[in-house]
Amino acid sequence: MFNKKLGLIFLIVAFLALVGCASGSSGENSSSDGDKELSLWAREASADLMGDAVEAFNSKDNGIKINVKSIPADNFSDQLATAYASESAPDIVAIDLILAPYYSSIGAFKDLSERYESLSFKDELNQSMLNLGEREGKQYALPYSSDVSALIYNKDHFEDAGLDPDSPPETWQELRDYANQLTTDDRFGYVYSGGSAGGLMFTFMPYVWGNGGAVLSDDGTAAEINSPEAIEALQFFTDLTQTDKVTPEGVTTYVNEAEDAFTSGKVSMIVSGNYVVGKLNEDYPDLDYGVALIPRNEGKEHSSFSGGELIAISKSTEYVDEAWEFIEYALTEDVQVEAFASNGIIPVRNDFVENKYFKEEPKYQVFAEAANYANAPYTTKYNELYNPILSGLQKAFSGELSPEDAVVEISDGINDVLNK
């Protein structure tokens, strides 16, 4: 009898040990002072920036407490998808804008049309971002934070190469000429990020858009990349890589690798986002650099990628009014200027784009200008579409396929996905 008892005791001890440490759990939806608790999920960059603003909001006497969960960008989709599939979504989501059409299309978000119409500043909101939050005439998500891309160049390198550090390349031809002049034995004139879909969005697609081309039709239902404009942009890049060899042959460079290459002085020009300004100013005080709009083709427009986040309310939440109160707050000066613009994030309200922080740092003004040209594709299948796009573009950059053949392959790949 004794032996069984001993065994049982062991099991019980083990179990208690397990249960005992469960005390680290937390209650949900009601804090000690009776506030309604709402969860907000955001990518770590914006979540970290708005810490103080959220605290200020929580300390207001409105009976609402916002709990921010900061999620690494690479894991955001895993986490959010898991939560929605298990019907335990956060009340508010600040979502990578490119994914917003998908989540709107599956009915994850609350229709905010009426509330949006009632906003006093509704006409000031960034229009291209609003488009991504709209579906079938209804507004599901509102602009929240904005990133755009522009050309960053090393002024010292310009001087070394006998170029004027205050006149960055304006056109494709100038970019190509300058890149050739800047390239030396241990330096490349220009580096783009061909390693990931996000990288290409930021660093290559603006050349297609600016040239009048497109990846998808406006409603996202058909491929439009098989166009002379897109082929010309692709040809321009393959010339830089294969003919002039002013950019490394590695088509797998990531965005952060391009930035590291820039700070290590191995590269003179890259395309990057507004966030690098703060980073470079703080960590590389000796680096003399300039910012310019992404060069345009002769006779064509500048362009830029419009990144950032939209903010939306989950359909499953019990606290729509409270969540909306927070969203309204998130669009005020406290958040858009004091929390975001002070850190180089472009405000999503046009009336805030001119603010004291941007006046202090002219480089931000270039990005703010780029925001006017910024573009992003509308599709509910962004990641899936990006597979054939990334794959085909990499084949063209590396010289495996001609630009003409590559766009045909991409086009077919896109249509396969869209018709599935």
Added chain:
Amino acid sequence: MSSLVEAFKNHKSFYIINIIISLLFLLPIIWTLSTSLKITSDITSYPPKWIPPTFSLDHYKTIWTFENGIFSLYFLNSVILTTFTVISVVFISSLAGYGFSKLKLPFKTLFFIMILAALMIPFQSLLIPLYSIMKDIGLLNTRLALIIIYTTFQLPFGVFMMKNAFDAIPTSLREAALIDGSSEYKTFLRVMVPLVWPAMATVAIFSAYTTWNDFLVALVFGVNDNVKTLNIGLTNMAIGQYGTDWGLLTSGSMISILPIIILFIFLQKYFINGITSGSVK
């Protein structure tokens, strides 16, 4: 020290070979350490420098002082999670390893394969169903949920390892003990367990570093700061959508490998103090 010199003289080739291989293994770690001690503007400088031009503990300080030292809370969380997971994995694996090795049970092979199969599945594929279960039983955001998941998915290795270890002990030993009137549990605890220390130490080490380094489970199943782990805190801070902060990444790595290396050095003596040290006579 003199014994080391003595040993070196007598086993020159042993030490020389080990020193050379150690250097090869250490190079990337030395690079990591050196990076963690550089000021940010020196980190990506080219040509690469192994010795920091300006020594700085800034990155360590940044981690330590972040949000009034919230990393000590994360650290504590990691310690708690790891401790409980290691205990439950070693305990449950030893019991089950013994059961699978020495006891007669129906469907033994089936159960064994079922347990092993938990190792053979990409964890992401179970994420949604597991999340639903945890939600249904009200364990989301608890340490218990994390410990249960860690334990379940570390058991395949633990049970396999322990079964092997018990397999290596002659069956006659168990029978002799039973004949002496010892119960199954006493036999297990007093006769068998002391013979499998090396395997238990291995399982403990495996469980410790797996739990300590876990990212996905802790991220998805723990939402609030009070269950956040060191690895999540560090990764969140060092790797962002806006590039990698090498200073924080490398100093974070150095901080987070230390506890496990210390545990390893403490446990490694058990790798050698097994059967050979003379329990079986």
Added chain:
Amino acid sequence: MKTAINQKLLIIRGQKKRNKVKLGSFLFILPAVALNLIFFIYPFLQTLRMSFYEWPLMGEKTYLGLSNFTQIFLDGQFWTSFWFTAKYTLMVTPLIFIIAFSLALLINKRLPGVAFFRAVYFAPVVISMVSSALVWLWIYNDLYGVLNYYLLNLGIVNDPILWMGHASTSLPAISFMITWKMAGFTMIILLAGLQSIPTETYEAASIDGASTLKKILYITIPMLKPSIGLALIVSVIGSVLGFEQFLIMTGGGPSNTTTTIVHYIYNQSFKYFHFGYGSAMTVILLIVLVVLSYIQLRVLRNPADQ
């Protein structure tokens, strides 16, 4: 004489006992089996169910029967990933094993300072995969990486090698990094196994004048079979499920040539939101791995069980 009879008697009794399954015996495996059933088998059954459906993130699920499975066999990317994963496994498993086995033999000694060497060989295991992969990506970088710097300066190459630029170089480069990272783990499995070989066996062999190589071939390896089996099974499974290192270092590229099978499952499930399709691939992968592991177990089973 008396004890001998007693023993015999008791052995007979013991055998009788052996034929009867005791309830108490179940308690030994109960915690493991219970956890496994609730937190692995049960969620897995749901994954299995999902594999028969078109399963979007939210909303209507459509029953498809076996068509997810038939589609997989026609999916070019599935096969590309399958063969790439197989290639990676075949490259990295022997590499890890040979190095780990040599290290285990090398440090299976009681000499001062050996603890330090053991800790050094094990240290890479402790660094998280994300950090290791990122640091190695930096080391391998073509523009500012350490490795290319030395290759160029020593005149071994004239142009930097684009390690991640093509599958033919990224595969060995990543295999090398994984070997560095994982050899220490296999090493401690083998080291623990080495402890169960009685020293007397070696002593006897030494008296018979056997060489070191012979001792390894005829004593160590046969007696280490269970540990070798465990080490190989764990390492094969780990390689087949390999994902994070490729996700971080190549992103599966260029042009999807380095997308491993789990990376593809991950993309289908969490990037493209085809959870049904991803689940179907998971089921196939699980079956392949169970069969592979079973074969390995049979080949390397403990001599005592035969």
